Amino acid sequence: MHNHTSAEITLNINNEDRTVYVRNADTLLYALREKLGLTGAKPGCLNGDCGACTIIVDGDPMKSCLMLAVEAQGKSIITVEGLQNTAIQTEFIDKFAFQCGYCTPGFIMNCHALMTKYPDADDSVIKDWLESNICRCTGYQEIEAAIKAALAAAKGEPG
Amino acid sequence: MLSFDFEYYKPASIDEAVQLFQSLDRQGKNPSYISGGTELITLGRVNKIVTGAVIDIKAIPECLVLEKQGTQLVFGAAQSLTVVREKQFFPLLSKAIVEIADHTARNKITLGGNICANIIYREAVLPLLLTDSTLAVAGLNGLIQYPINDIFQQTLQLDRGEFLVQVITHKQETELPFVCLKKRRQWDVGYPLLTAAALNKNGQIKLAISGLCSFPFRDKRMEYSLNNRSLSMKARIEEAVSRIPAPVLNDVHGSAEYRVFVLENTLQEILAEWEGAGDA
Structure with missing residues (x-):
């Protein structure tokens, strides 16, 4: 039995293996931002309430403040830096679905995972998923418009 | 940010987890089992939980079972609330789960974690109490099943070193209005x-x-x-x-x-x- 409270681990982030030395007590959010320079995931409540730190782990949205970095070994991690010109990013711009922008990466990651998993998501699914994120600027109408437009566009329907 | 350090173990079997706990406990490391591990972070960051060693049960196959076995439904304690809900084996449990925390958090919170949580709500317990479900608990004496209405008295009454492995519910009970x-x-x-x-x-x-x-x-x-x-x-x-x-x-x-x-x-x-x- 070893007696270590920190370790060198490999994380697969945005389809790239990254080696990082972490304390076992480090959250994934902390490792991403402070050890790997990936500052897209935002620290908000650090308590799993606000969703600003949302990333995608094995296809599911996860609050990176609620996950230890050591728990993420062997999993596929996507951060907002790993998304480029996706449908949801385009619609966030088109619909002005941000104000101060702090919550935006978390919303985008959650919306992107939703679109991937449930391309036919109805209003109740959208509501259930998006309740996980808080926008202090209260720009919810525009965010809802963006996800609906992105879902419609993915199906070739007018947004 | 957690202010304390801990060792992290991810055993692959029930026996390994139980033995690990005993060994770490003897070394004075005050070990804790985790499955989702969310409370380790939310309570740990305000020092309401402090541990010197964490035993993550998510790699134990029995803790990940989610299936119908004859007349029973078996739910592994380390299955996330989202997975349990989406399986739709047990409509009342799914309904209770959908109201816990939020969708993204439920991807991390596990069934066993909610039952054993410190938070007062623990809504996943309610359907299990109503259906007289059975809990499979691992410890030094092996894997033992207890009626939930006996072993859940305000909190899950586990002896030191024990952990919840599975929840077992009669299918018939889950079909009631x-x-x-x-x-x-x-x-x-x-x-x-x-x-x-x-x-x-x-x-x-x-x-x-x-x-x-x-x-x-x-x-x-x-x-x-x-x-x-x-x-x-x-x-x-x-x-x-x-x-x-x-x-x-x-x-x-x-x-x-x-x-x-x-x-x-x-x-x-x-x-x-x-x-x-x-x-x-």
């Missing part, structure tokens, strides 16, 4: 005021509540009052409320008086669901 109502002070999000879950078995109402007292519970005396059809609906509710088994919470989310008021109305909704508006 149910009501599950979560009441918040406002809107659809935010911390709950109380949750009441009820099953109707052959006309007899079973009731379990969370958020009213400092622990989730099912109380047979309250059930007796609710089922006492010799009384008016109003009297049944009043008698049930008079039998709340512990002090009602009185906190920032709601005063005790308000919680009781909400409970009375919630019980009326439940009775109305199966008996009509009645004479309340």
Whole structure:
């Protein structure tokens, strides 16, 4: 039995293996931002309430403040830096679905995972998923418009 | 940011986990089992939980079972609430789960984690109490099954070094008519005021509540009052409320008086669901 409270681990982030030395007590959010320079995931409540730190782990949205970095070994991690010109990013711009922008990466990651998993998501699914994120600027109408437009566009329907 | 350091282990078998706990405990490391591990972070960051060693049970196959086995449904303790809900084996459990935390958090919170949590709500317990489910617990004496209504007394009564492996529920019980109502002070999000879950078995109402007292519970005396059809609906509710088994919470989310008021109305909704508006 070893007696270590920190370790060198490999994380697969945005389809790239990254080696990082972490304390076992480090959250994934902390490792991403402070050890790997990936500052897209935002620290908000650090308590799993606000969703600003949302990333995608094995296809599911996860609050990176609620996950230890050591728990993420062997999993596929996507951060907002790993998304480029996706449908949801385009619609966030088109619909002005941000104000101060702090919550935006978390919303985008959650919306992107939703679109991937449930391309036919109805209003109740959208509501259930998006309740996980808080926008202090209260720009919810525009965010809802963006996800609906992105879902419609993915199906070739007018947004 | 957690201010304390801990060792991290991810055993691949029940026996390995139990032995690991014993060894770490002997070394004075105050080990803790985790499955989702969310409370380790949320309570650990404010130093309400401190441990020198974490044993993550997510790699133990028995903790990941999620299947129908004959007349029973078996839920591994390390399955996330999202996975349990989406499987739709147990509609009342799915309904209770959808009201816990939020969708993204439920991807991390596990069934076993919610049952064993420090948070007072623990709504996943309610359907299990109502269906007289069985809990499979691992420890030095092997894997032992206990009726939940025996082993869950305010909290899950585990001996040191034991951990919850599976929840087992009779399929027949999961098919009974149910009501599950979560009441918040406002809107659809935010911390709950109380949750009441009820099953109707052959006309007899079973009731379990969370958020009213400092622990989730099912109380047979309250059930007796609710089922006492010799009384008016109003009297049944009043008698049930008079039998709340512990002090009602009185906190920032709601005063005790308000919680009781909400409970009375919630019980009326439940009775109305199966008996009509009645004479309340």
